[in-house]
Amino acid sequence: MFFDSHCHLDRVDLGGFNDSFDELLSTIEQAGCTRMLCIGVNLESFDAMHQRIEPYQHIYCSAGVHPDYEDVQEPTVEQLCALATRDKVVAIGETGLDYFHQSGDLDWQRERFVTHIEAARECGLPLVIHTRDAREDTLKLLRKHEAHKVGGVLHCFTEDWEMARAAIDLGFYISISGIVTFHQAQNVRDMAQQIPLERLLIETDAPWLSPAPHRGKTNHPGRVRLVAEKLAEIRGESLASLANATFDNANRLFGLN
Numbered sequence: 001m002f003f004d005s006h007c008h009l010d011r012v013d014l015g016g017f018n019d020s021f022d023e024l025l026s027t028i029e030q031a032g033c034t035r036m037l038c039i040g041v042n043l044e045s046f047d048a049m050h051q052r053i054e055p056y057q058h059i060y061c062s063a064g065v066h067p068d069y070e071d072v073q074e075p076t077v078e079q080l081c082a083l084a085t086r087d088k089v090v091a092i093g094e095t096g097l098d099y100f101h102q103s104g105d106l107d108w109q110r111e112r113f114v115t116h117i118e119a120a121r122e123c124g125l126p127l128v129i130h131t132r133d134a135r136e137d138t139l140k141l142l143r144k145h146e147a148h149k150v151g152g153v154l155h156c157f158t159e160d161w162e163m164a165r166a167a168i169d170l171g172f173y174i175s176i177s178g179i180v181t182f183h184q185a186q187n188v189r190d191m192a193q194q195i196p197l198e199r200l201l202i203e204t205d206a207p208w209l210s211p212a213p214h215r216g217k218t219n220h221p222g223r224v225r226l227v228a229e230k231l232a233e234i235r236g237e238s239l240a241s242l243a244n245a246t247f248d249n250a251n252r253l254f255g256l257n
């Protein structure tokens with residue numbers, strides 16, 4: 001059984017599933033993925049996402065505003081904490097810093113990140129963090145604003161082992177996506193081998209980043225199995241032990257039974 005710790009289930013194109021959300025869910029379940037965290041990316045789309053997943057016992061969600069969305073409603077600590085009281089919300093994010101996709105004066109991104117850290121501490125939920133080409137600033141803000149008090153996960157992690165270790169030392173988990181299956185991503189495989197099993201999570205980031213051999217196609221959480229298989233192979237662990245550990249880790253981080 002797999003826990004997809006980061007997907008955008010509400011954004012998966014249902015065209016390949018007879019336009020049926022239930023058919024998508026049954027495909028996911030047949031692949032062994034029995035729990036998912038559906039990630040919020042802005043305030044505008046939160047209600048629609050929440051409505052979509054709320055009826056399903058095995059799907060949880062987060063509330064936050066993605067660092068790559070510049071022209072959206074800016075969240076306040078109060079707004080994020082209000083969303084955090086809704087049923088099913090188990091994390092704050094995704095938030096973070098992305099200096100790869102965004103450039104220029106990024107004070108707004110850093111301020112938004114700090115708002116999320118403060119909200120997470122205020123409501124006692126872990127952070128879901130997106131970080132790209134912003135190693136120093138990400139760690140600096142996490143430390144400065146005492147994010148270790150709530151912890152969280154650095155998702156779709158592709159930075160180096162040094163940053164992973166610094167985040168792990170702060171009490172964070174590291175989540176690996178389908179990028180680990182990409183031919184040229186040897187650096188991700190090298191880094192992923194070193195993550196202690198008790199701090200490792202797996203994800204699809206669906207509908208994006210479909211793992212090999214489905215690269216470039218629409219992704220869905222059922223393919224988290226391919227991420228787990230590749231990780232088990234490169235780490236020299238059995239698929240069952242990797243699946244069980246990452247399942248337990250996600251439950252522990254997100255406060256689920």
Ligand SMILES: [Zn+2]
Pocket residue numbers: 094130155156
């Ligand atoms: Zn992300």
Ligand SMILES: [Zn+2]
Pocket residue numbers: 006007008039094205
């Ligand atoms: Zn995401």
